Amino acid sequence: MSEITGVVLDAMGGDHAPAEMVKGAVDAINRSRQVKVFLVGREETVKHELEKYTYDKNRIQVVNASEVIETAEPPVNAIRRKKDSSIVVGMKLVKSGEADAFVSAGSSGAILVGGQTLIGRIKGIERPPLAPLIPTAKGASLLIDCGANVDARPSHLVQFARMGSIYMEHVIGIKNPKAAIVNIGAEEEKGNALVKETFPLLKKLTDINFIGSIEARDIPYGKADVIVSEAFAGNVILKLYEGLGAVLIGKIKEGMMSTLRSKIGAFLVKPALKETVKQFDAAEYGGAPLLGLKGLVVKTHGSAKAKEISNSIIQCITFKEQRINEKIMACIQADSGSDE
Amino acid sequence: MSEITGVVLDAMGGDHAPAEMVKGAVDAINRSRQVKVFLVGREETVKHELEKYTYDKNRIQVVNASEVIETAEPPVNAIRRKKDSSIVVGMKLVKSGEADAFVSAGSSGAILVGGQTLIGRIKGIERPPLAPLIPTAKGASLLIDCGANVDARPSHLVQFARMGSIYMEHVIGIKNPKAAIVNIGAEEEKGNALVKETFPLLKKLTDINFIGSIEARDIPYGKADVIVSEAFAGNVILKLYEGLGAVLIGKIKEGMMSTLRSKIGAFLVKPALKETVKQFDAAEYGGAPLLGLKGLVVKTHGSAKAKEISNSIIQCITFKEQRINEKIMACIQADSGSDE
Numbered sequence: 001m002s003e004i005t006g007v008v009l010d011a012m013g014g015d016h017a018p019a020e021m022v023k024g025a026v027d028a029i030n031r032s033r034q035v036k037v038f039l040v041g042r043e044e045t046v047k048h049e050l051e052k053y054t055y056d057k058n059r060i061q062v063v064n065a066s067e068v069i070e071t072a073e074p075p076v077n078a079i080r081r082k083k084d085s086s087i088v089v090g091m092k093l094v095k096s097g098e099a100d101a102f103v104s105a106g107s108s109g110a111i112l113v114g115g116q117t118l119i120g121r122i123k124g125i126e127r128p129p130l131a132p133l134i135p136t137a138k139g140a141s142l143l144i145d146c147g148a149n150v151d152a153r154p155s156h157l158v159q160f161a162r163m164g165s166i167y168m169e170h171v172i173g174i175k176n177p178k179a180a181i182v183n184i185g186a187e188e189e190k191g192n193a194l195v196k197e198t199f200p201l202l203k204k205l206t207d208i209n210f211i212g213s214i215e216a217r218d219i220p221y222g223k224a225d226v227i228v229s230e231a232f233a234g235n236v237i238l239k240l241y242e243g244l245g246a247v248l249i250g251k252i253k254e255g256m257m258s259t260l261r262s263k264i265g266a267f268l269v270k271p272a273l274k275e276t277v278k279q280f281d282a283a284e285y286g287g288a289p290l291l292g293l294k295g296l297v298v299k300t301h302g303s304a305k306a307k308e309i310s311n312s313i314i315q316c317i318t319f320k321e322q323r324i325n326e327k328i329m330a331c332i333q334a335d336s337g338s339d340e
Numbered sequence: 341m342s343e344i345t346g347v348v349l350d351a352m353g354g355d356h357a358p359a360e361m362v363k364g365a366v367d368a369i370n371r372s373r374q375v376k377v378f379l380v381g382r383e384e385t386v387k388h389e390l391e392k393y394t395y396d397k398n399r400i401q402v403v404n405a406s407e408v409i410e411t412a413e414p415p416v417n418a419i420r421r422k423k424d425s426s427i428v429v430g431m432k433l434v435k436s437g438e439a440d441a442f443v444s445a446g447s448s449g450a451i452l453v454g455g456q457t458l459i460g461r462i463k464g465i466e467r468p469p470l471a472p473l474i475p476t477a478k479g480a481s482l483l484i485d486c487g488a489n490v491d492a493r494p495s496h497l498v499q500f501a502r503m504g505s506i507y508m509e510h511v512i513g514i515k516n517p518k519a520a521i522v523n524i525g526a527e528e529e530k531g532n533a534l535v536k537e538t539f540p541l542l543k544k545l546t547d548i549n550f551i552g553s554i555e556a557r558d559i560p561y562g563k564a565d566v567i568v569s570e571a572f573a574g575n576v577i578l579k580l581y582e583g584l585g586a587v588l589i590g591k592i593k594e595g596m597m598s599t600l601r602s603k604i605g606a607f608l609v610k611p612a613l614k615e616t617v618k619q620f621d622a623a624e625y626g627g628a629p630l631l632g633l634k635g636l637v638v639k640t641h642g643s644a645k646a647k648e649i650s651n652s653i654i655q656c657i658t659f660k661e662q663r664i665n666e667k668i669m670a671c672i673q674a675d676s677g678s679d680e
Contacts, residue, residue: 137587147524150532184487184575192490192572216576217583232532233576235524236556240577243557244584247477248620252592255616256609265608269595272602276595280588 004036005320006099007313008090011041011049012068013106015303018042021105022049024309029059031310034317038099040065040090065089071302075109079117087111091118094295101296101316103287105304112148115290115297122325124332125292127152129160129231130299131167132288134241135280138222142168142177147235148290154198157181157228158205162331163291164226165208170322171315172225176209180224182233183213194230202228207331245280286311289319292328296320344376345660346439347653348430351381351389352408353446355643358382361445362389364649369399371650374657378439380405380430405429411642415449419457427451431458434635441636441656443627445644452488455630455637462665464672465632467492469500469571470639471507472628474581475620478562482508482517487575488630494538497521497568498545502671503631504566505548510662511655512565516549520564522573523553534570542568547671585620626651629659632668636660 009025011018018041025037036059039046043064050060067085069078082088087106091114093099102119104111112130121128129145144164149156161179168177181202183191188199190213202210214224216237229237256266278284286308287300296319298312349365351358358381365377376399379386383404390400407425409418422428427446431454433439442459444451452470461468469485484504489496501519508517521542523531528539530553542550554564556577569577596606618624626648627640636659638652 137591150524182576184490184572184579195572215583216579219580220584220587232524232535233573236522236573236576237580239524239555239557240559240580241584243555244560244581245588247560248585248588251477251616251619252613255612258612258615262609262612265605265610265612268605269602269609270605272595272598272605273592275598276591279591 003321004034005101005317006036006038007316008038008040008093008099008102009309009313010086010090010102010104010106011039011046012065012086013104014300015105016305017105018045018049020305021309022046023053023306024304024313025060026050026053026055027306027310028313029056032314032317035059035313036061037313038063038090038093040086040093041068042066063089063093069107069110071107073107073110075107075113078107078110079113087114088118091115091297094297095119100320101298103298103300103309103312103316105300105302105309108147108299111297111299112290115293119293119295119297122292122294122329122332125328126159127156128290128292129156129163130288130290131160131164132238133172133285134219134227134238135285136220136222140172140285141219141222141225141227142172143227143229143234143238144291145229145231145234146238146288147231150231152194152230154194154201157194157198157230158201159292159332161202161205161208161210161226161228163328164228166324166327166331167289167291168225170324170327171318174225177225178211178223179208179226179228180211180214182219182227182229182237183215186213186215188212207334249277284311286315289315294325296325343661344374345441345657346376346378347656348378348380348433348439348442349649349653350426350430350442350444350446351379351386352405352426353444354640355445356645357445358385358389360645361649362386363393363646364653365400366390366393366395367646367650368653369395372654372657375399375653376401377653378403378430378433380426380433381408382406403429403433409447409450411447413447413450415447415453418447418450419453427454428458431455431637434637435459440660441638443638443640443649443652443656445627445640445642445649448487448639451637451639452630455633459633459635459637462632462634462669462672465668466499467496468630468632469496469503470628470630471500471504472578473512473625474559474567474578475625476560476562480512480625481559481562481565481567482512483567483569483574483578484631485569485571485574486578486628487571490571492534492570494534494541497534497538497570498541499632499672501542501545501548501550501566501568503668504568506664506667506671507629507631508565510664510667511658514565517565518551518563519548519566519568520551520554522556522559522567522569522577524555526553526555528552547674589617624651626655629655634665636665
């Protein structure tokens with residue numbers, strides 16, 4: 001019998017909680033027999049939602065948490081004070097080993113703070129980066145870090161490159177993934193102070209496939225699998241991806257509706273374009289893992305619906321099966337004492 | 341009789357020099373009677389290109405420059421050593437007052453260095469930012485700085501916001517343009533150290549319409565007219581715009597060609613979509629001004645063709661007519677001694 005992955009789902013976080021969270025949980029256990037979901041939130045509300053579905057009752061367990069952390073709350077305070085919130089209660093299930101992973105569409109800040117203070121970092125990891133997959137012409141690349149640690153130091157970026165490479169190889173299945181650092185020119189001497197300091201450190205690593213700098217222009221073409229970036233620029237990349245994609249697709253739809261001729265054409269191209277748009281839909285890839293913690297924490301979009309939630313839960317199975325955290329530990333420990 | 345704007349065009353810079361440069365110059369003088377172009381480059385080559393056209397010979401003057409600065413050359417060295425290059429000879433015409441503006445599709449680095457050392461900064465301006473217009477759902481926004489000054493200080497960003505606001509109001513014609521600082525959240529307390537320090541300085545300015553932070557997601561929607569950013573993030577925004585736009589449009593074309601049905605549809609929507617794609621074509625907006633210099637310097641894309649060159653030359657007329665540099669000087673001097 002294969003192993004079961006226990007995933008805590010924050011039933012109260014996100015714009016579409018609890019309905020879409022519960023739907024996503026039911027969908028996930030129907031897709032895979034290897035997962036069990038702990039639905040954490042207000043018990044009555046969650047159970048009421050669950051009544052809509054028929055599902056294997058042994059594989060969804062409702063855990064009561066009476067409080068909810070709102071997106072606007074200052075995260076450190078919220079984690080400290082709301083001891084009975086879905087985030088705090090859920091993360092403690094991971095800390096205690098009852099569950100393997102925690103998935104939430106709730107407050108990014110609270111998830112970052114909770115992940116570090118309640119679950120804790122793997123020994124040797126300086127900062128845990130948030131690493132979403134972003135769509136490219138070739139498939140998807142991992143953007144690491146997209147917002148967890150602004151004003152990071154070179155040694156942090158080095159760890160991001162390593163953890164990102166492990167993730168892409170063993171969770172996404174890309175052999176010897178190409179890692180690159182976001183820069184404003186292709187040459188080694190280009191960049192800001194952080195990139196100039198980090199570049200030679202990445203260059204001398206032997207355990208990753210570092211291909212040098214990547215200009216933002218080349219990211220959508222899929223020229224690298226692991227896109228290493230300080231969180232501020234990474235966040236700009238992630239959000240511009242979302243905004244520009246939406247505006248361009250909106251403009252194209254508008255253009256197609258502008259004349260009678262184009263309206264007829266639009267009717268004919270629609271099925272084919274649906275596929276294209278889907279390839280650039282972030283929901284297809286599930287949430288973003290917060291790497292380097294003792295346990296897996298996944299942050300989905302605040303706007304996540306059942307599909308993204310279900311995909312995020314399924315993602316956790318591979319993460320556990322591939323023993324990603326053991327690989328991260330081995331890689332960091334092999335290095336300790338060698339440089340910096 | 342109205343004033344004539346003298347524009348120096350680097351005939352040797354860019355992927356399509358000299359042919360497209362010369363074509364752009366001829367096009368510009370045919371579009372406006374208020375401009376005279378100095379075509380700087382290898383005289384024989386330039387004259388040979390010019391023979392293809394009929395044009396008013398009083399309004400294009402060929403100025404010989406025997407050397408060319410290549411894109412790969414270290415800029416400081418190139419400007420110092422190649423005294424007879426098109427960039428050095430051309431910029432000296434602006435310095436001496438014989439011409440008002442300098443336009444080039446050549447080496448960004450050499451243009452930045454030359455602009456500062458040969459033409460010089462307006463008194464009080466700490467750093468000259470490169471400020472391209474980027475397409476949005478509403479029209480275009482000014483992205484300032486997109487790569488001239490990495491690791492900038494808060495006082496630099498404050499000057500960028502002011503210069504950008506003057507440019508958008510008087511060159512592009514947007515009344516009371518909305519200025520925002522690129523950030524990773526909408527709240528004032530979010531951001532990296534630079535943004536946190538700069539935000540309150542921008543907030544207390546009374547001469548610009550500062551609307552607070554802008555997340556990268558909202559840039560393509562046109563939520564601000566002046567997008568203030570440190571050069572590294574600005575460069576990432578500009579280049580991701582180019583790359584993502586190209587990949588998405590490419591994917592959509594590919595999608596349209598995937599079935600017989602969609603091919604017929606594509607034929608019908610094509611004319612309407614051409615308009616949409618044109619709205620997101622950077623060439624429509626001409627080049628990016630390097631603001632804050634004693635004279636106007638405009639950097640076009642390296643891949644610029646005649647249309648972008650011609651648009652860039654025409655842009656210089658408004659810049660001179662609106663006395664942008666006098667407005668920048670007045671604004672900076674009004675401020676001197678008041679803060680920082």
